[in-house]
Amino acid sequence: MFKPAFQRLRDIWRSYRHRFVPWVVLNLSKNEKTLRKVTERCRDKVVPDEEVLQSLLKLFSALIRSHGADHRELRAAHFTKEVPCGEEEQHAENPVCRHDAMLRCLGFCIDRQPSTLPSAGTGVFVTKGFVPGGATVAMYPGTVYQAYEPILLQSISNPFVFRCIDGVLVDGKDKGISRMVFRSCSGRDRLGPFMMSDTSWLTATPHNPLAVGQYVNNCSNERPANVCYQEYDVPDKFPIELYQYLPNVNYSQDTRRPLRCVVLVSLRDIEAGEELFSNYFTIVH
Numbered sequence: 001m002f003k004p005a006f007q008r009l010r011d012i013w014r015s016y017r018h019r020f021v022p023w024v025v026l027n028l029s030k031n032e033k034t035l036r037k038v039t040e041r042c043r044d045k046v047v048p049d050e051e052v053l054q055s056l057l058k059l060f061s062a063l064i065r066s067h068g069a070d071h072r073e074l075r076a077a078h079f080t081k082e083v084p085c086g087e088e089e090q091h092a093e094n095p096v097c098r099h100d101a102m103l104r105c106l107g108f109c110i111d112r113q114p115s116t117l118p119s120a121g122t123g124v125f126v127t128k129g130f131v132p133g134g135a136t137v138a139m140y141p142g143t144v145y146q147a148y149e150p151i152l153l154q155s156i157s158n159p160f161v162f163r164c165i166d167g168v169l170v171d172g173k174d175k176g177i178s179r180m181v182f183r184s185c186s187g188r189d190r191l192g193p194f195m196m197s198d199t200s201w202l203t204a205t206p207h208n209p210l211a212v213g214q215y216v217n218n219c220s221n222e223r224p225a226n227v228c229y230q231e232y233d234v235p236d237k238f239p240i241e242l243y244q245y246l247p248n249v250n251y252s253q254d255t256r257r258p259l260r261c262v263v264l265v266s267l268r269d270i271e272a273g274e275e276l277f278s279n280y281f282t283i284v285h
């Protein structure tokens with residue numbers, strides 16, 4: 001009698017698609033109507049991986065072009081003494097340029113701002129343009145831990161640990177030990193001149209403007225979800241020079257599987273000024 005009940009409980013717990021423990025445990029009962037139910041794991045993807053890939057390639061290629069163009073323009077200006085020495089790097093890292101690239105390529109901009117929900121801290125908003133349904137709106141940055149890898153220290157009081165459907169964890173906290181781990185793994189994986197991940201999501205001005213998905217707040221009965229999480233494994237054909245914009249890195253160098261990223265996809269059209277809300281609880285039957 002006891003065993004089947006226990007097993008049922010264990011199965012329900014394991015079937016939670018995404019868990020931000022312990023916030024989920026404390027808040028699930030208040031927001032039961034917001035549970036997202038999916039009948040099969042493979043049906044959970046709102047858009048095909050190829051569409052996610054095309055959006056990322058479009059944005060990252062524009063970012064790399066605008067970065068190069070900034071450098072060229074500034075170098076020229078520098079020679080004609082229009083730009084004082086030392087400002088070149090500053091301009092090339094200009095967030096306005098990156099947001100322009102995003103607006104041109106994807107048709108919208110997103111950014112962090114204080115949430116519209118009381119006591120929910122920071123949230124993510126569409127600040128310009130228009131997001132059509134089915135668009136890749138944001139990325140969830142962080143260190144990727146396989147299900148069997150230890151994360152105990154990093155997970156203590158950490159509301160940014162995201163659990164994928166297969167038990168892979170992504171630690172998106174930009175402070176403390178989580179920050180140190182990300183920076184160290186990112187430095188380790190550098191391939192000659194190529195950076196294999198982007199550490200700038202740890203700052204207020206990420207080079208990849210999509211990499212703020214860890215700040216998206218949970219929906220409520222009054223504020224339904226307008227985005228959802230979707231796993232995305234980086235394919236072999238991903239251009240090596242564009243890895244520098246990926247905000248994820250494997251905790252272990254020996255991981256023998258494609259790099260796991262998590263993207264947020266829009267569930268409907270979203271207008272400028274709207275806050276993004278995801279669903280922290282999804283049950284896969």
Ligand SMILES: C[S@@+](CC[C@H](N)C(=O)[O-])C[C@H]1O[C@@H](n2cnc3c(N)ncnc32)[C@H](O)[C@@H]1O
Binds near residue numbers: 216
């Ligand atoms: C992944 S973080 C999201 C970013 C967070 N808003 C911040 O400023 O750090 C998850 C935490 O955000 C807060 N949060 C998310 N959704 C919320 C909601 N609907 N109402 C209140 N707090 C929320 C909770 O504190 C939760 O532990």
